[in-house]
Amino acid sequence: MNITIELAGGAELLFGNQRKHEVTLPESDKQWTMATLLPWIRDNLLQERGELFMQGKSVRPGILVLVNDADWELAGELDYVIENKDNIMFISTLHGG
Amino acid sequence: MCSTASFGGNSCGSRDEEMIKRKTQKRRDVCFKCKTGDPFVVIRQGDPFCGTCFDTHVIHKFRQGLGKTKILYPGDKLLVNISGNVSSLAMLRLLATGYDTASHKKITADPKIVVVDDSFMFDSGESPVPAILREVERVPDMPRQVFVVPFQLVFLSNFRERCKEFYEGNKDRKIVDFNEMRVDFEKLADSARSTFSNIETVSAREDIHRSLRLQILSTLAGILHSTKIMMSDTSTDLAARLLSSVAVGRGANLPHETQYLDNRLPGVTFINCMREFTPKECAYYLRRLGVAPITVLTHSTLLDPIVGSVNRLTDTFISGLQATFPSTISTVMKTSAKLQPMSNCSRNCDVCLLPIIQREADVTDKMSELDLEDKLCNGCVIALSECEQDVREIVPKSSNVKAILDEFLIS
Numbered sequence: 077m078n079i080t081i082e083l084a085g086g087a088e089l090l091f092g093n094q095r096k097h098e099v100t101l102p103e104s105d106k107q108w109t110m111a112t113l114l115p116w117i118r119d120n121l122l123q124e125r126g127e128l129f130m131q132g133k134s135v136r137p138g139i140l141v142l143v144n145d146a147d148w149e150l151a152g153e154l155d156y157v158i159e160n161k162d163n164i165m166f167i168s169t170l171h172g173g
Numbered sequence: 174m175c176s177t178a179s180f181g182g183n184s185c186g187s188r189d190e191e192m193i194k195r196k197t198q199k200r201r202d203v204c205f206k207c208k209t210g211d212p213f214v215v216i217r218q219g220d221p222f223c224g225t226c227f228d229t230h231v232i233h234k235f236r237q238g239l240g241k242t243k244i245l246y247p248g249d250k251l252l253v254n255i256s257g258n259v260s261s262l263a264m265l266r267l268l269a270t271g272y273d274t275a276s277h278k279k280i281t282a283d284p285k286i287v288v289v290d291d292s293f294m295f296d297s298g299e300s301p302v303p304a305i306l307r308e309v310e311r312v313p314d315m316p317r318q319v320f321v322v323p324f325q326l327v328f329l330s331n332f333r334e335r336c337k338e339f340y341e342g343n344k345d346r347k348i349v350d351f352n353e354m355r356v357d358f359e360k361l362a363d364s365a366r367s368t369f370s371n372i373e374t375v376s377a378r379e380d381i382h383r384s385l386r387l388q389i390l391s392t393l394a395g396i397l398h399s400t401k402i403m404m405s406d407t408s409t410d411l412a413a414r415l416l417s418s419v420a421v422g423r424g425a426n427l428p429h430e431t432q433y434l435d436n437r438l439p440g441v442t443f444i445n446c447m448r449e450f451t452p453k454e455c456a457y458y459l460r461r462l463g464v465a466p467i468t469v470l471t472h473s474t475l476l477d478p479i480v481g482s483v484n485r486l487t488d489t490f491i492s493g494l495q496a497t498f499p500s501t502i503s504t505v506m507k508t509s510a511k512l513q514p515m516s517n518c519s520r521n522c523d524v525c526l527l528p529i530i531q532r533e534a535d536v537t538d539k540m541s542e543l544d545l546e547d548k549l550c551n552g553c554v555i556a557l558s559e560c561e562q563d564v565r566e567i568v569p570k571s572s573n574v575k576a577i578l579d580e581f582l583i584s
Contacts, residue, residue, distance in 0.1 A: 169452030
């Protein structure tokens with residue numbers, strides 16, 4: 077499954093200053109949801125300071141998540157089932173990361 | 174008390190839960206306002222808004238703040254402080270809606286956009302100024318004159334006079350770039366970097382940095398004969414500042430630090446016009462307009478959210494609470510709006526410009542030796558006592574406050 081992950085507002089500083097990542101998620105028996113995607117991003121894309129990206133099972137308060145250009149709260153947050161070619165965007169509103 | 178049996182096995186609790194669930198599910202499908210549009214963002218504790226209704230909501234809120242306080246008059250010169258972060262870019266766009274020809278009540282104040290460039294202080298060093306200028310250029314409808322001020326200028330001994338001289342010679346230009354002044358900027362930048370690296374804690378660094386930024390803005394306001402300065406701190410920023418101000422010894426000046434209008438310096442009004450906005454609203458508004466956020470580094474960027482700095486810690490605390498209890502920030506803001514500024518102050522601090530009310534901290538020997546104890550407020554004494562080098566590098570040599578006030582009296 078191919079998805080696009082975009083980072084803005086300072087969140088990209090945690091990802092080697094790269095704003096856009098085209099990634100292929102490994103095949104899995106279970107469906108990919110935001111709850112499984114976030115730890116995968118932390119383990120595979122994040123380059124430093126995991127605690128600045130995630131808090132508990134979700135993103136840190138202050139980091140906004142957009143799924144296909146709309147608020148992830150509309151899509152069910154962590155329960156959202158990821159589909160092929162989805163665009164997931166993280167915008168940090170925390171003073172430069 | 175409700176009993177489980179009396180409702181045929183369903184307790185009130187589970188009925189409530191079901192009702193809330195049904196209500197939420199129903200609401201999420203369609204815009205909360207117009208009941209027809211596709212939802213775009215969830216704000217106000219779970220209300221989904223479509224893009225159009227969201228735009229109307231934020232523009233109305235912005236104009237309501239300015240309207241209630243009746244702060245802007247036709248012809249006012251209005252300084253607009255743009256740092257490049259989401260809230261400042263949203264503020265700029267919201268202000269521009271007031272100049273739209275279709276706008277019901279047009280804003281007639283004359284906006285002067287100020288960009289203070291402090292990027293040299295941080296390792297990555299890439300200046301956000303070109304990106305900010307591009308963004309300012311893209312804003313439709315609004316008349317504008319832009320001022321780019323390098324942060325290190327504040328360390329120049331006759332800062333105000335030199336800036337005024339430069340402005341007088343370039344006042345008709347569309348972009349007045351103070352980088353073109355005949356000043357050794359590298360040397361000043363080195364001096365600023367070394368001064369800040371000699372301040373022990375990040376909290377004190379952030380505190381002094383912000384104070385010096387306010388000095389630059391108010392000095393420029395004086396030079397331009399402007400009496401109003403728009404700041405873009407959001408409700409989250411101000412709620413965190415309210416708590417951290419108490420911790421860093423600025424508790425006596427909370428009303429100035431957190432209310433919609435900040436009259437710390439007689440004659441100048443700082444307008445916290447984004448006070449009612451959350452960073453989320455700002456970011457989604459920019460998203461609607463296709464504006465990409467600009468990354469702006471600060472002293473606490475990439476530092477630990479807990480031990481990074483006092484401000485960072487309170488920010489983490491407030492945002493964490495807000496995620497669980499959505500009325501946290503609005504409660505803090507409502508409480509701060511009730512505070513009254515103290516009136517028994519005779520002069521303003523030379524660094525942060527706040528009124529000097531009562532100093533409870535022990536004035537360090539260093540301050541007394543330098544004859545500074547009467548010139549600084551409690552918060553600045555605490556922050557500057559962490560500075561290992563001569564604090565006179567930071568405190569203006571001649572009282573800048575007096576000069577700024579004189580400027581306003583003349584105008």
